Amino acid sequence: EPLASMAEKHALPVVEYWSTRQALPTSHPMHAGRDPTPWVRDADVIVAVNAMVPWVSDHVSPPEGCVVVGLGPDPQFRAVPMRSFEMDISLGGGTQATLQALSDALDAAATGDDHAERRARVAAFRDEQAQAVAKRVQQGRGRPMNPAYVSQCLSDAADDNTTFFNELGFDPGVMQFDAPKTYFSSPLSGGLGWGLTAALGAQLADRSRQVVACIGDGSYVFANPVACHQTAASHGLPLLTVVFNNGIWNAVRRSTLYMYPDGKAATANTMPITQLAAMPDHAAIARAHGAHAERVEDGADLPDAIARALEATRNGQQALLDVVVSY
Known part of the structure; x- marks a missing residue:
């Protein structure tokens, strides 16, 4: 619920990757698919929610200056022998509670801008994805x-x-x-x-x-x-x-x-x-x-x-x- 609220209020594209349970309804207007590559490539901020492998580094890396936030019980996954994902901010805690706290902080900092350009970009991406899906199914x-x-x-x-x-x-x-x-x-x-x-x-x-x-x-x-x-x-x-x-x-x-x-x-x-x-x-x-x-x-x-x-x-x-x- 906090993730859905954040995505809707602040026009945050949400990508599900290697999830064991969907974090956001597929029909949600800010659901941006299950491949993070096109979004990681030009992101200014990335929040990786309890993700051991948030993107495949051989394929894509965030641009210089992008702020990467890790969120979850162990955002750095310290039990993994080698993990090559740099993190700028580590928010350790229960996923639900930490998301709620982050959502509250974003609400307090909101400027009232409805991010029309960002919403339009996600909508265009979803339309392209829908067309690609229809083509795959038809074939x-x-x-x-x-x-x-x-x-x-x-x-x-x-x-x-x-x-x-x-x-x-x-x-x-x-x-x-x-x-x-x-x-x-x-x-x-x-x-x-x-x-x-x-x-x-x-x-x-x-x-x-x-x-x-x-x-x-x-x-x-x-x-x-x-x-x-x-x-x-x-x-x-x-x-x-x-x-x-x-x-x-x-x-x-x-x-x-x-x-x-x-x-x-x-x-x-x-x-x-x-x-x-x-x-x-x-x-x-x-x-x-x-x-x-x-x-x-x-x-x-x-x-x-x-x-x-x-x-x-x-x-x-x-x-x-x-x-x-x-x-």
Whole structure:
């Protein structure tokens, strides 16, 4: 609430990055996306709220003279062996209380200017992003689908009682999150297999919520799916698992291209240590544990498949959708 109030009153662009729970409703007029790069590049002040990695320093750095404020229980993340983010002001304390104090201080210092130019800039950026999202979704409706299209279908089927766990699965930039406890994720530095197991824990903790684990096919394998589906069956957990099946260990591929764009691996027809063929039948694994399970290969079939899976979970049955996507 303090963050939403600050953003609205003072026209502060808010970027969510590596968040475990959305800090601001996606529909908020000052929500500026999930990629900090364009905003870090020319910012005069940055407030990093409990962010271990506020931006990727190999891609962008704040301009000279930019004031960087770290806020949270441990803004300097002293337990991290090496962290190369300079900080001008460190505001240590509970996140909610510290944000409220900062909001009160900004209110007291406000000049009455409504920051029309800044609001217009954010609005223009949001319009550009919306157009880019629509284009991505439109391009991924066929066979195979792309993650953007699958993500929007899932978002359209969700409500504020739906909790998504994401590990190398959906594209959050095309989804709508307007309530707490609706989106959890982890940085790529986290352990592979986190998404499905974390979703199981959340479903066990609160059976009244619809929990959806969206994970890449490699992450699904690393999560030990037999054990996970057996756990769901043993405890009667109506979890929906959506496997984004592109047949490749894309995290390795993308990291390699990022670090060595002109390297030998980048020019190979098949990049080493990235292929996941031959993959098992994911739906059959889930079905063996009593799940409603389907493989979906065509975008036209996806909305109905999601509806059937959610209906199964509402009846107390776990479900899985093995969705074939491009990379």
